[in-house]
Amino acid sequence: MAIGNYIHDLLYRYECVILPGFGAFITQQHSARIHQSTNEFYPPKKTVSFNRQLVQNDGLLANHIVAVEGIPYETALEKLELFVHDLQTILEKNKVVNFDNIGSFTVTAEDKLQFEPAVQINYLKEAFGLSPFASNQILRENYKKQALAIEEKAPVAFTPERRRSNWLKYAAIGLLAVGLSGAAGLNIYSNQVNEHNLAEQQKAATQLENQIQQATFVIDNPLPAITLKVSKQVGNYHVVAGAFRMEENADKKVEQLKAEGYKARKIGANRFGLHQVLYSSHETRRDAINALNQVKRNSNPGAWLLVQEL
Known part of the structure; x- marks a missing residue:
């Protein structure tokens, strides 16, 4: 089914691929997610759905066939029309049609067309090669209980050398506190200098603004004012x-x-x-x-x- 392969290829690059006279395949992107109960990580993906209302030819699929097969545009349209005719005939006869790597169509008892996408296909190019994986749960509380049990069974005995090291530790803490207080004082002084400089800059800016307001500009034969409204179209x-x-x-x-x-x-x-x-x-x-x-x-x-x- 060459037409199905063409649609499959285009779905990686476009959000909407219309099969003229039949319907449109539309992709939708989903973010990565984590399954809370199984601790499984799922990569971001792009799934496909089907819209029976979009049947007008947009030229995308036909032009792709022209580029791949090297045939005229009119011939590509005739090929699509024949493919849709055969597709509808198969649906009327067998009530089911499969598109490889896209999904399957079935006709219900009420003559309604239903589409079931192929769940194993991910059309997001950026996630190519990524697959779900599971991670073991980290039981931090159990490790904490084990550490407490070890401490209870192995008491620590303090020796004179241990005491000397404790005195050195306390002395180091004292020196660190003195250094931090000095740094804090230096920061306060630096903040005061910055505030002073900012106040002086604001004062100078105010004086300059007053001088500009007091100046008088006289222009002979001024040109009329023109207001132009230019709106630039943006968006993808x-x-x-x-x-x-x-x-x-x-x-x-x-x-x-x-x-x-x-x-x-x-x-x-x-x-x-x-x-x-x-x-x-x-x-x-x-x-x-x-x-x-x-x-x-x-x-x-x-x-x-x-x-x-x-």
């Missing part, structure tokens, strides 16, 4: 209006969207040589999804979400 979640082979077509699309009130822009050509045009960019996925839904409802049902650091 982008609402894409389309991808164009010709750059002039992308420029026309940008001008058209700006005329409609969008803050449209180009982000250059992708690895397939297509010039991508954005409606907007967002810092959070939720904001990007809301903007994408609004665009689809109002003007462009073919818009899609791109997750990429620009």
Whole structure:
């Protein structure tokens, strides 16, 4: 199942891979965790789920097939359409379909499609090769009881040499206390000097400010004030209006969207040589999804979400 292998490869790099006409495979990242009862450590991971509502072609899977197999884009779309047709036929007949290393689909008695992900697959590249492991519990209280028992069985006898060492120890402690008191006094003096310097700096700054306020500046024929509001779009979640082979077509699309009130822009050509045009960019996925839904409802049902650091 070559299409399944292509989807599997893309899930390591993208959060959403759409199989046009069938649905979307979506990944979600989970933090590392510890099982309290078994003391097992689990590495961070990225799991996959399925959304039956996202069926609009976003070009990601088709372009990947074009790059791997070296076939035209239209041929890749026909191949995907045939694959989905065969997939639905198998589901109607056998009620189950398996995607290697992704999961399995089953049709319930109510004709509902259910997806069961492959739990052994971790799509987080940063956690590649990491596996769960268990650690033995550290029983500190038991060691403490053992130490107390040993002390009770082995009393310590003090000799004259031991007493002499104790006197030396007390003398060293006394010298250390004297040194610490001297250091504390030095710190107090240093703090007082810093406070004095800060007060003098504030006084000088106040005098300079008063002198500046007293100065008078006269400018003949002053230029009118102009207020510019520039908002830079930031974020790694982008609402894409389309991808164009010709750059002039992308420029026309940008001008058209700006005329409609969008803050449209180009982000250059992708690895397939297509010039991508954005409606907007967002810092959070939720904001990007809301903007994408609004665009689809109002003007462009073919818009899609791109997750990429620009």
